[in-house]
Amino acid sequence: MSTMVQAIRLALHVAEERLGVTDIFGEDVGPPLGGAFTATQGLKTTWNSPLDERGIVGAAIGLALAGQRSVAEVQFCDYIFNSIDLLKQGGMIHWASNGDWNCPMTIMMPVGSGIRGSIYHSHSFDAIATHIPGFKIAIPSTPREAYGLLLSCIVDPNPCLFLVPKALMRVRSQPGEEIPGEPGDDKALSRLIDAPLGDRSKWQPQWPDTPDLFIKLGEARTVRPGRDLTVVSYGRTLPVCTRAAEELVSEGVEVEVIDLRSLWPYDWAAVKASVQRTGRVLFVNEDTEVTNFGEHLLRRTVDELFYELLAPPKLLAGAHIPGIGLADNLEMASVPQLASIRTAMLDLARSQP
Amino acid sequence: MSTMVQAIRLALHVAEERLGVTDIFGEDVGPPLGGAFTATQGLKTTWNSPLDERGIVGAAIGLALAGQRSVAEVQFCDYIFNSIDLLKQGGMIHWASNGDWNCPMTIMMPVGSGIRGSIYHSHSFDAIATHIPGFKIAIPSTPREAYGLLLSCIVDPNPCLFLVPKALMRVRSQPGEEIPGEPGDDKALSRLIDAPLGDRSKWQPQWPDTPDLFIKLGEARTVRPGRDLTVVSYGRTLPVCTRAAEELVSEGVEVEVIDLRSLWPYDWAAVKASVQRTGRVLFVNEDTEVTNFGEHLLRRTVDELFYELLAPPKLLAGAHIPGIGLADNLEMASVPQLASIRTAMLDLARSQP
Amino acid sequence: MSSGLRPVRSATEADLSAELLVRMHGLMLKARLLEERLIQMYKQGDGYFWIGGPGEEAFNVPLGLLIDKGSGPQHDYCHFHYRNSGTLLAMGAEPIDALRQMKNTATDPYSGGRNFVGHYSRREWNVVPVSSPIEVQYSIAPGTALAQKRAGGRGISIVTGGDAGTAEGDFATCLVWASRPANPLPLLIIVTNNHYGISTRSEGQHGETRISDRARAFNIESKTIDGNDPGVSYRELAAAMDYVRTERKPFMLEAVLSRLHGHSSASGANAVLDEADCLKGFERTMEERKLMTRAQMDTLRAEFTLELQEAHKKVRDEPQPTGDTIFDHVFSERDLVRGDQ
């Protein structure tokens, strides 16, 4: 069963072999390292860029203008805040040229907390990303979805952001959620596509034959059904929500968990239908909570479903502080965790006017 | 009666004379131009910087660390998107050093639409600004408030963003809202402090004696009272909301208009008290509407006042598109205008379950 | 065969044919008149904002003539800034289209009335959309050059911008990325140095003796030239382009030139009298060298003026874009990589 990082690697292999990707690049993306999280090991079109995020985003735009499909990595989303203007630029090329030019590129970046990344390796990017018009934005929560969403980003004729939750990079597929064609045995897959420690100059990966599996941008996934409460999440917090939902079964609460997985476009139909059934909705993400994308979803809920709500819709998100402190206690208190999610769910499920 | 741009100049004069400001700088801020909008003419501590927003924000942080009070201008907020990382840095210095260092600086920038600024001179900055923890953020809607809010930003021991609505720069004070000490006659003030056209090398401004008037950050202003509907706005859209409210009197609708004027901290007590009275609230701003600060205010409203609301709270904001097109029709359709605001007010005031 | 870091040799003055000089003169004159017409439109309320390149014709016209115009990596990619109207004209653009953008009509082929004048964009000619935030084109240009390096052939990327803007990090990014030893890029890096950024003189802000020295630090061949002389500009651009096309390596060219109507309409757009006027100078030369008479030039001027006047009239009646189009083209359904058109 692949990890998310292996799934990304498999997708990138398919993309460079069959989908026309010409460049997979960024800081330490090429040999010898193959990416800070090993996501780009063994691929044939990878190369190391200068240490310059503006140059990385700029080159990706330029490649797109020249009709090349590229996947550019920014090593952590925390480092892209010097290039928001260039993202805005990428997002407006089609519109500003009144439809003449396209800017098809995929920018991939690890996001979020969960690896004790301290102040500046724990940021989320969903709030700023969704505030930049013209981008499609995906964020997987399982290896298979990483595979399918990344392929969809790559073939999309528009600029895409592919956000990878750092905390989920090493999480493995669940049975039934494999990528078709991957060897069932973890060790077997590792032997095929993980670079050895030490000297890698002679190593060649052996790629299993995996298909062009596209997960459509704009379609959510209902992870578990439930009648009492809708929970909409994505990224690191998604599996935590699922776990909390499972725990609440014993309390007699049935929570429906939706993985949004595509933040733009997003699957409003799925969210709406669920909220109409449950009358209660909790949005969960780990970006800081002021001017947060969950607030957009909540606003839309209120806008369209106000009179169908049985309780005020809620957002559970990160504390509005400048970063996440390194010490365990600090990280735990800064972003939603199992306990706080569970409590928020229970409170909302049981809240009465 | 001063215009907003003159009010800012008066405040900067007070600040460099009496409040310890050592540097007022940015692109074209010093002689001969004195600012793209003339806000920095005739001041003694102004200087022209290189054309480099990262350098401007960086130098402001450095000056703050060295215990200097500076006001740095970014010529249009549209140009600061290459420096969001540095803003984040400024916003976290106190927190990251566990309270050891401070970063007292004021970054001033024109924001918003209304001058046919086309795609890239019409952006708003309230969404991104409020998503950066550690900053205080002010946005005036009258000359007097520009004066008082700017002085408060300058003496604040924290980093502040002072956002100036471009559309209101030339708008004059209303009677009763003058800055104490300013000459009542527009021409007289202009003769004193507006640089002449042509050669200015020998010109010296004559500053009227205006006081240290501080408008506290975090206090809203109720522009007009009303029992039927609360409207919360700021910047360019604020006076448009007021006008719309006045027009609705004839329709028998009494709208309470609140000028938030300080976005962080913001005056939740004032908003809450008003919404508790009216049961209906419309948030109006001109930033793009997805992941918008108005959505935060709306979320908080739903969070705390759900059961007191008589109708779903609403947001009226800018269209979620990459920029504002130059042609008049395009600008009018992209951001809230009198007609759309009036309609939104009326609909909300009259909406029934 | 590659000749390594051989110095770039430009042609001598004698190598430029009379025919070419006459052609350049015509384009320079037309470019100037176009800008003057645009300024007039602004002053008459037929547009909200003017920015453009009067004073840069002696450099921009040769640039346009030398560009290998077309679509895709075998042709040149153009990453321009807002003063390149003369270049577009020399490439064959219709002046009326600039007027359309000035008046933000729905017929404006560059942005459909969305963007400021001078913000060209034309995919069939590899002219990528001009950005108002300055200098970002320097971060983007290495991307198209990368594609061209891989494609082989003689296509190059060309990026232009002003002197003050080189203080932005993007300019350094361009130098770094163009000169990577792992993959040097066929990129012609141009800076038009008019010694001003809006109101700010370069002398207080720029410690470099020449901006082109910055390229030298990266071992990028570079040169500073008199951009007010169309002969010099043509020859130096031709030599620089030949180097970049052949060697598949970057070259930086700094052209010192004039700004004849100030920064933009924001600073009044009035004629400046204390800067050298390349058109006047060139017309003197043309007369002296007996390549054209004053009368011929006057006739030409009258012709172009009329043409632009007609165009102005025509554009006045063209429709504005409607408000309901603001959501058009936020996303594309068309896959250009796959070959959709």
Next chain:
Amino acid sequence: MSSGLRPVRSATEADLSAELLVRMHGLMLKARLLEERLIQMYKQGDGYFWIGGPGEEAFNVPLGLLIDKGSGPQHDYCHFHYRNSGTLLAMGAEPIDALRQMKNTATDPYSGGRNFVGHYSRREWNVVPVSSPIEVQYSIAPGTALAQKRAGGRGISIVTGGDAGTAEGDFATCLVWASRPANPLPLLIIVTNNHYGISTRSEGQHGETRISDRARAFNIESKTIDGNDPGVSYRELAAAMDYVRTERKPFMLEAVLSRLHGHSSASGANAVLDEADCLKGFERTMEERKLMTRAQMDTLRAEFTLELQEAHKKVRDEPQPTGDTIFDHVFSERDLVRGDQ
């Protein structure tokens, strides 16, 4: 009196006293042992992440010794990156405080357990908070230098960072702002060149012959030195600082040196064997020049090791910050400009 662009002259080797060399050795040894202890803490689970400067002691220790430590513009401002532990030690920092930051205890004086190890911050010594996003210190340093230029005196600003990071626009920003003819700044711009950015070798990415050539383009005096030699480092730093203090102009120093435990714990933090070890080299020299015996050095090593071991034990028992403190210090009430403390 100012001597303009006079070349910076460093002292000769003979000018360094035996006492200074012994002192430098002690600090270099202690700095190395401190890093080794921090790595051990990481490997034992007493910390989540390690990054630091083993291999840079020959440069960082002299730097710390030469800094004019104190608070306010009359003293030096330090804009460091994450490899400056040796510098802090030489300035007088207690090693145990680095261990506290490693273990993110509430007692960590630099960040209260919030930031990674090596992210120093100390207002009483003008050490501004180290940033994880690299290079931003180069955009910030001109600000403190500006205040110092105005204040007069001999205080300067010092900024350090790595070779790969010079590809960020911030490095260019620093050169531009430091060399503005309107106001050149007393700024010592240091780059420690270990030829790597994480796993990426500089040779494929950097077209400059020397990084210090980039300063030359701005007419900033600059030099590239052997940062593995503490004598050279001391003398060149002293000369460069003297120039900056006296002339109130920028100077750029590039120090070529080693990275002895890879990039950070993210790359394993294991000892690298194929790079020159400045401490070993210096110990050989000290023996050869009979300034210290092997036995003396061994004793010193044992002493320091014990001290650090004790400190490690102590830190293990110190409290962690509690979750309810996350909102502390988002905003300050204290006005340092006015004189609050």
